[in-house]
Amino acid sequence: MKNNGIQAPRRAGARAAASRREVARPLLSALLLAAACNNDEAPRPATLALDPGQEVDAWTTAPLPSEAQVFHVQEGAANALTRAPWPALSIELPELTAGSRGAFRVELRDGTGAVALLGLSPPLSSDQLPGQTIPILCGRVGAFARPARGTLGGWQAPALGLVLDRYLLLASSTPEPSGLPSELYDLATLTPLAGQNPLPRAPDALLASRSGMTLLVNAQGATLLDLSTGDTSEVPSNLTQGVLGGTVIRDGQGGAFLLGATRLDGDPSAAILRLDAQGKLSQLSLQTPRRGASAAWLDGTGLIVAGGLPEASVEVLPPGASAFVSTGLLVPATLGATLVPLTSNEMRLLGGTDPDGAPRPSVKLSLGCTGGCTAPTPLGDELPFASLRGYPLGDGKALVLGETDAGTEAVLLSLADPPRQVPLRTPRRGASSIELPDRRVVVVGGVDGAGVPVASIEVFLPP
Numbered sequence: 373m374k375n376n377g378i379q380a381p382r383r384a385g386a387r388a389a390a391s392r393r394e395v396a397r398p399l400l401s402a403l404l405l406a407a408a409c410n411n412d413e414a415p416r417p418a419t420l421a422l423d424p425g426q427e428v429d430a431w432t433t434a435p436l437p438s439e440a441q442v443f444h445v446q447e448g449a450a451n452a453l454t455r456a457p458w459p460a461l462s463i464e465l466p467e468l469t470a471g472s473r474g475a476f477r478v479e480l481r482d483g484t485g486a487v488a489l490l491g492l493s494p495p496l497s498s499d500q501l502p503g504q505t506i507p508i509l510c511g512r513v514g515a516f517a518r519p520a521r522g523t524l525g526g527w528q529a530p531a532l533g534l535v536l537d538r539y540l541l542l543a544s545s546t547p548e549p550s551g552l553p554s555e556l557y558d559l560a561t562l563t564p565l566a567g568q569n570p571l572p573r574a575p576d577a578l579l580a581s582r583s584g585m586t587l588l589v590n591a592q593g594a595t596l597l598d599l600s601t602g603d604t605s606e607v608p609s610n611l612t613q614g615v616l617g618g619t620v621i622r623d624g625q626g627g628a629f630l631l632g633a634t635r636l637d638g639d640p641s642a643a644i645l646r647l648d649a650q651g652k653l654s655q656l657s658l659q660t661p662r663r664g665a666s667a668a669w670l671d672g673t674g675l676i677v678a679g680g681l682p683e684a685s686v687e688v689l690p691p692g693a694s695a696f697v698s699t700g701l702l703v704p705a706t707l708g709a710t711l712v713p714l715t716s717n718e719m720r721l722l723g724g725t726d727p728d729g730a731p732r733p734s735v736k737l738s739l740g741c742t743g744g745c746t747a748p749t750p751l752g753d754e755l756p757f758a759s760l761r762g763y764p765l766g767d768g769k770a771l772v773l774g775e776t777d778a779g780t781e782a783v784l785l786s787l788a789d790p791p792r793q794v795p796l797r798t799p800r801r802g803a804s805s806i807e808l809p810d811r812r813v814v815v816v817g818g819v820d821g822a823g824v825p826v827a828s829i830e831v832f833l834p835p
Contacts, residue, residue: 418501420463420476422491423562425509426518426828427797431459433512435488437480445810446474468498475810478508487513490833492810494538494559507562514784514835516797516815518828522563525552526825527817532806533580535599537626539565540806540814545574545590557816557829559808572597572604577618582626585651589630591616596653611655614643622807624671625649625691633658633665633680636708640681659698660684664707666721670764673716678737679706681727686737699739703748706732712762712770714787716740721748722772723760755783755791763807765834771813773805780818782832800826 420442424430431437440460443450456463458480468474473495480489491510511517530542540557553570557563573595575588584599587607594607618641619634626649632641640661646654658677665680675689677696683705687696709724709732717740724732734755735748757774764770768787771794773780779801782794796803800818803826807813813832819825 416503417467418465418504418506420465420478421505421507422461422463422478422480422510423507423520424517425511425520427511430489430510430512430517431480435482435484435486437488438483439481441479441481443477443479444468444472444474445477446472450477465501468501470499472498474498476506476508477810478510480510489513492812492833494808494810496538496560506560509562509831511831511833513833514792515794516782516830516832518797518830519562523827524557524564524816524829525555526827527555527804528819528825529802530555530804530817531575531578531620532804532814532816533578533586533620533628534622534806534808535580535586536584537582537809540816541578541580541586542804542816543571543575543578543588545576576616577620577630579620579628579630579645579647581628581647581651582649583651585647587628587630587645587647587653589616596651598651607653611645611653614641615645619667621667621669621675623669623675623691624809626809629656629667629669629675631665631667631677633662633677634667636664638663654694656689656694656696658687659696660687664724666706666709666711666724668711668713668719668762668764670713670716673713673739676711676713676719676739678711678719679703679709679721679724681705681707686739688739701737701739701748703735703737704732709734710760710762710772710774712772712785713764714768714770714785718768718787720751720762720770720785722755722762723757723774757781757783761805763805763811763813765811769835771832771834773803773813773815775801779821780815782815784835794832797830798826798828 437458441455442453444453475495476493478491479487482488489510490513491508509519530544533541535541538559543554556565573588577589579587586597588595594612596605615630615632617635618630618632621629627647630645632643640663642658642661644656662680665677667677669675674691678686685698686701689696705727706724710722712720719737722734734751737748760774762770762772770785773782779799780803784792784794803815803818805815811834815830
């Protein structure tokens with residue numbers, strides 16, 4: 373059997389299994405990478421196929437690329453693999469260490485050596501690469517790009533999760549125009565996967581782990597689904613008390629949190645559910661219950677919670693810890709703001725209102741101060757967005773998305789430069805978004821000006 377490209381295998385026809393497995397089988401079959409298996413031929417080298425996606429002018433706009441450099445990224449370390457003069461639409465990879473796992477990073481550099489375009493893959497196993505063709509979406513850094521192949525079924529505002537660091541899972545607790553109960557998008561093949569049965573629970577919130585374990589939460593309860601076996605288990609109702617309606621925050625370690633303190637309605641809550649990278653579910657608690665708080669994950673620092681009602685100190689959950697630490701940095705009662713880390717010490721708390729509903733000015737917070745820093749520093753620039761969400765990009769930068777009268781908009785924040793608007797390639801409103809471990813940000817769903825769901829997927833390439 374020869375396989376000419378990275379793709380998930382089709383579901384095999386098998387006898388009926390237990391009902392709990394029937395629900396997940398289409399997902400399970402999609403989570404396996406097909407390997408070349410022709411024993412009569414020596415395996416061909418793996419090849420990267422560079423693709424500008426729908427932005428066909430990306431490669432012809434100044435500054436023009438002059439060289440392609442390819443790196444293999446393992447546990448954050450980028451090892452140079454090969455380079456080729458431009459144009460290099462297809463790049464043959466050297467043999468990789470057996471049993472290794474890593475992502476591919478393609479940098480298209482201009483004549484000055486600066487990275488003009490960037491392409492990234494999810495982590496892949498070297499043992500399954502020989503003979504494969506791996507598509508790499510290469511777009512302008514600091515801009516959005518749209519894959520050319522395959523569109524989603526049409527979702528308005530789906531819950532999103534990242535499974536196995538490779539598959540984007542879309543689902544919703546309400547009927548979607550797509551008519552699909554759920555949908556998986558493969559970030560390795562840049563195509564959606566078809567033929568999926570309903571999930572065991574239609575979620576309002578979706579927490580997915582690197583292991584494949586997924587937590588599905590709605591007002592009626594919560595279900596753990598193990599995508600590696602198809603097993604499901606109901607979560608005791610006491611574990612979800614105080615978190616329903618909260619925000620999902622992905623950590624940088626392959627897990628996610630569901631925070632009750634971010635809810636705008638209801639009583640203040642200290643409750644947090646954590647699904648770690650191994651799929652273990654646990655409860656955590658803030659020192660101060662709050663309502664309408666903001667939260668963000670910052671690599672090296674951990675989970676940061678700020679603002680909300682009542683006025684309280686910023687709290688931090690260090691990586692691997694089970695208890696929050698109060699920083700002593702007081703933030704005035706602010707509801708519905710967005711917390712955006714820019715460095716390990718400096719953050720922005722954007723938007724939000726006071727308890728009476730009056731707009732709050734955005735402020736700068738410093739986790740590094742040790743005294744005389746109880747008053748956050750007001751900022752002069754305000755983003756006229758609703759439903760803000762921010763994604764740290766490193767190097768003092770962050771991408772912020774929100775809603776305006778014109779629809780979903782994005783702004784690039786930087787400590788070094790003024791805010792810069794980043795246009796979406798397809799106008800939409802009410803879109804969902806999620807950050808990837810490699811700091812790309814994916815935007816899906818939403819509707820166009822006529823109210824029609826937008827089927828394209830957009831990927832922001834970090835500068």
